[in-house]
Amino acid sequence: MDMTQTRHVAPPGIADLRHYIDGRWEEGTGELLTSMNPARNGEVVAGGAQATTGDVDRAMAAARAAARGWARTPMHERGAVLMRAADHLDAHAQAWGLELAREEGKTLAEGIGEVSRAAQILRYYGNEGDRPAGEVFSSPRRGERILVTRKPLGVVGVVTPFNFPIAIPAWKIAPALVHGNTVVWKPASAVPLLAMRLAEALDAAGLPAGVLNLLIGSGALGNQLVEHPGLDGLTFTGSTGVGRALSAKAAGRGVPMQAEMGGKNAALVLADADLELAVEQVLFGAFRSTGQKCTATSRLILAEPIADEFLDRLHARLDGWRVGDPTDPAVHMGPLVSEAAADDIRAGIRTAVGQGARLAYGGADAEKYDGVALPAERSFLAPTVLEVPGGPSPVANTAWRDEFFGPVLTVRRAADADDAFRLANDSEFGLSCAFFTQDITRILDAVDDLDVGILHVNSESAGADPHVPFGGAKKSGFGPKEQGGAAKEFFTHTTTVYLTGGSPA
Numbered sequence: 001m002d003m004t005q006t007r008h009v010a011p012p013g014i015a016d017l018r019h020y021i022d023g024r025w026e027e028g029t030g031e032l033l034t035s036m037n038p039a040r041n042g043e044v045v046a047g048g049a050q051a052t053t054g055d056v057d058r059a060m061a062a063a064r065a066a067a068r069g070w071a072r073t074p075m076h077e078r079g080a081v082l083m084r085a086a087d088h089l090d091a092h093a094q095a096w097g098l099e100l101a102r103e104e105g106k107t108l109a110e111g112i113g114e115v116s117r118a119a120q121i122l123r124y125y126g127n128e129g130d131r132p133a134g135e136v137f138s139s140p141r142r143g144e145r146i147l148v149t150r151k152p153l154g155v156v157g158v159v160t161p162f163n164f165p166i167a168i169p170a171w172k173i174a175p176a177l178v179h180g181n182t183v184v185w186k187p188a189s190a191v192p193l194l195a196m197r198l199a200e201a202l203d204a205a206g207l208p209a210g211v212l213n214l215l216i217g218s219g220a221l222g223n224q225l226v227e228h229p230g231l232d233g234l235t236f237t238g239s240t241g242v243g244r245a246l247s248a249k250a251a252g253r254g255v256p257m258q259a260e261m262g263g264k265n266a267a268l269v270l271a272d273a274d275l276e277l278a279v280e281q282v283l284f285g286a287f288r289s290t291g292q293k294c295t296a297t298s299r300l301i302l303a304e305p306i307a308d309e310f311l312d313r314l315h316a317r318l319d320g321w322r323v324g325d326p327t328d329p330a331v332h333m334g335p336l337v338s339e340a341a342a343d344d345i346r347a348g349i350r351t352a353v354g355q356g357a358r359l360a361y362g363g364a365d366a367e368k369y370d371g372v373a374l375p376a377e378r379s380f381l382a383p384t385v386l387e388v389p390g391g392p393s394p395v396a397n398t399a400w401r402d403e404f405f406g407p408v409l410t411v412r413r414a415a416d417a418d419d420a421f422r423l424a425n426d427s428e429f430g431l432s433c434a435f436f437t438q439d440i441t442r443i444l445d446a447v448d449d450l451d452v453g454i455l456h457v458n459s460e461s462a463g464a465d466p467h468v469p470f471g472g473a474k475k476s477g478f479g480p481k482e483q484g485g486a487a488k489e490f491f492t493h494t495t496t497v498y499l500t501g502g503s504p505a
């Protein structure tokens with residue numbers, strides 16, 4: 001053994017980053033990667049050496065070697081692994097929820113809730129064996145039946161974002177595994193610890209070696225994955241730019257791709273809406289998780305007659321919204337994931353104001369918030385409301401068009417419901433939408449007219465349930481939707497089997 005070889009040993013209190021390849025936890029050999037607590041300057045949460053190109057090859061080889069055995073394992077047995085992993089997650093929800101809050105910046109309650117949500121997702125897919133597995137058709141020929149069976153794609157790459165570091169991986173990896181695929185997973189490098197926790201839960205649940213492989217490192221690993229000749233499918237959630245680049249590469253190689261990307265989700269409030277309910281739901285939709293959800297409410301379209309009152313009420317609620325260390329139970333909103341992310345949003349707010357937006361609340365330069373100084377870390381931002389002047393759409397304001405991925409809400413006023421629908425559809429994205437009214441006729445119009453993948457009637461734009469499809473219309477998504485029965489559209493392909501007995505009927 002070469003004793004001069006340096007080995008990264010994490011200081012006490014800092015978690016050691018490891019990669020999970022072929023059922024073993026390994027140190028990396030690449031550059032040092034640290035995940036930082038965005039709420040506390042200089043506080044390292046986890047650290048270790050990144051995975052390298054060679055690790056991608058080894059992980060892909062392990063996943064390939066495990067593929068046939070796993071595909072032939074009964075779905076009920078595959079599901080039983082997920083059920084045991086769900087119990088493991090529930091047992092660690094408090095501790096891992098705290099780690100999540102420290103690493104990502106969402107509140108402790110949201111962190112714990114997310115670990116429990118991952119468990120719930122694993123349980124939903126853990127029961128997949130009890131659901132229909134294909135279809136049977138009649139044949140025009142005597143003595144024949146036609147079966148449509150589903151088979152795994154094979155080795156699937158999973159690339160996940162920072163903002164839901166355990167729930168989004170769970171809703172990709174659980175259906176991938178239960179449908180018989182093996183996985184090579186690259187999580188966002190900002191939140192590697194929670195990725196390790198999900199892999200730990202699956203390992204503790206008895207997942208066979210090679211079925212799931214976890215590689216922690218930079219975006220270069222994602223590019224190596226999509227370019228790997230052994231890859232049979234790639235599922236991605238993250239930014240529009242990266243999603244489109246990966247989708248283009250996957251298409252060029254003939255690899256099935258599923259990408260869940262941007263949103264610029266609107267909340268529409270008509271004059272007859274229950275304002276108290278709508279204000280609260282808009283508050284939650286726009287500012288929970290510091291607005292770092294692809295389903296967050298980032299545009300608010302208010303019917304003219306109630307617009308001033310709505311904004312007064314929203315600002316009054318924001319006055320009581322505490323910004324600070326997310327592990328403090330009194331805090332409503334933590335920091336952005338990093339200083340760089342917060343700086344980008346500050347720049348976006350300044351540009352929007354320069355383009356004519358009115359700053360209605362908070363802002364890029366707010367140092368105090370509700371009379372209390374914001375924490376010194378640059379990753380903190382005050383919740384911000386901008387109003388873009390009226391007039392016919394389109395307006396060329398960056399706060400109306402671009403996804404900021406932070407606590408910024410951009411308001412416009414609408415003359416009536418049709419005007420509100422027009423404004424809501426004035427976006428290249430179409431992920432989710434919240435619509436507040438008590439008028440069933442308008443609700444039915446909204447179902448027809450709003451071009452979105454997810455429509456919330458009288459509830460906030462964020463949120464998802466494991467048993468129903470999740471994903472966007474227009475340029476928010478690419479490929480089949482996620483979750484529920486929709487997930488199998490991506491993680492399996494069908495084989496149509498013409499079946500007759502071996503002797504004449």
Ligand code: UN1
Nearest residue numbers: 237293294295462463464
């Ligand atoms: C939610 O709204 O609870 O990246 C989930 C995102 C989405 C998930 C949103 N894919 O924010």
